[in-house]
Amino acid sequence: MKTTSYSRPWQSVERVLPIVILTLYAIIALFPIVMVLMNSFKAKKAIFGAPFTFPSSETFSLIGYETVAERATFHLYFLNSAIITSVALILTLFIGAMAAWALAEYDFPGNTLMALYLSLGIMIPIRLGTVGILRLMVDLKLVNTLTGLILIYVAQSLPLTIFILSQFMRQVPRDLKDAARIDGASEYRIFGMVLPLVRPAIGAIGIFTMIPIWNDLWFPLIISPSAKTATVTLGVQQFLGQFVSDWNAVLASLTLAMVPILILYIVFSRQMIRSITAGAIK
């Protein structure tokens, strides 16, 4: 083909340069993470003496993890985070799917207005209502409870979930629903039938809902700062504040906080990225 008018060396530069740039950037992205993971398994001397090498049989040490196991109640933090995230996630997805279905399927007066009202929360961050939320939580006696956090996170996650899911539900073929209606299925039955059809979208939204909840510092800090209800993010933040000078413990706790999310990400990254590129989030 005579499609390209430039000479050969330029062509090969054009082929190699992107890979070089991407490699360099991937190193920049990964390097700090790898440094922490790697050094968390070393004795203190090696952390400072040879920070850039992998742990060897001489430098290997679990002292940091031992300190963390003794001093911090990470298992409790993990449990709290797991409960909050999973309950909030399930509620968001189920309640969100119901609302999305109503908006997508039924043409009732006020539909557009309702959709607009529910999507305000996509752009307006819930944090701005913190003063009001804290007062509400005090009134409801939900300060320092996991329930309080769960309710906030459901409210926070609903707008985007409803917005995206209703777009997917509009794509469910009409015939299917009409056939069920002719057979006399109730609207609830039809909803139950449609739900599995949008499963990929639900999965993707699930991941996007989960990450900000798991990672949030603001609301645990303000609504549930007690040691009993602390999440991993808050627990790590406080633990690190106390142990700044114990490098082994700091590196070990950072690793512990990082690894679950990284594993989850690696397992689901394809699905997650595919869902964005499929136009789920635009």
Added chain:
Amino acid sequence: MQQTKRRSFPIHIVVFLAPAVLLYTVFMVIPLINSLRLSFFALGNQSQQTFVGLQNYIKLFTDNNFAPFFWRALRNNFVFFAVHMLVQNPIGLLLAALLAEGGRIRNFFRTVIFMPTVLSVVIIGFIWQLILNPLWGVAEGILESVGLGAWFGPWLGKPETALITVSLISVWQFVGIPMILFYAALIGIPEELMEAARVDGASAWEAFWRIKFPLILPTIGIVGILTFVGNFNAFDLIYTMKGANAGPDFSTDIMGTLFFRTFFGQQLQLGNPTMGATVAAMMFLIILTGVLLYTFLWARRVQTYEM
């Protein structure tokens, strides 16, 4: 066509909508409205509320105890935003353009580069504190190895450099978001269009700016507004790295940290819910202005091409 069933309002629609509307209204909308309302009140000694009109705002803009902090936080927040717009989003676009060619290696890079974005800001903050710590000397060691050792300084500790450093760390973490959004837009461009450009003898560089770039303008707007909202709502990174006082000398103070300090107080100053609500209301106004400008000035004018 949707069927209209307009006799009495169908009960199942209410059942489907009620839980979401209820939770969203009770735990988000009403507290937000209450916060905004509280910014027009002051609390007395017995914590009774008295209506004070716009006095809290006047105080925030002019009082010596509030105004210097407010204006500094606002300015710092714009710097924070500018760094994201000038560094994060162009890098995101560059990476997306390179990734959009497709292929296995690129998919691997895509996964790796997005990785910091999924981690908690608290973790990222501490990691970078360690990396930049002169005691550990990792950053210094790397700069030395490429002959730039003299550049290194306690960037996080100096008022002149702390804000830019923190902003760049945030850029490092969140570059994955513009990257993935641009990437999604770029791979949506039909191959035939690029094919046609190639036949016309356009180089890859020309084809990108002449064809792809105009097509992804809507995404540029979305990335811009998401950056704006995210930045004016930021808090975690600065709180983690520099504490509620956003040191050194308040040089990294942004609206989020100012809100937190005003609401909860700090060592020398008592917490003040109504002034906190006023700061939050200002954040609300700033974000709302951004969203409205985006909706009416950008989204309306930029043509979305059906692809």
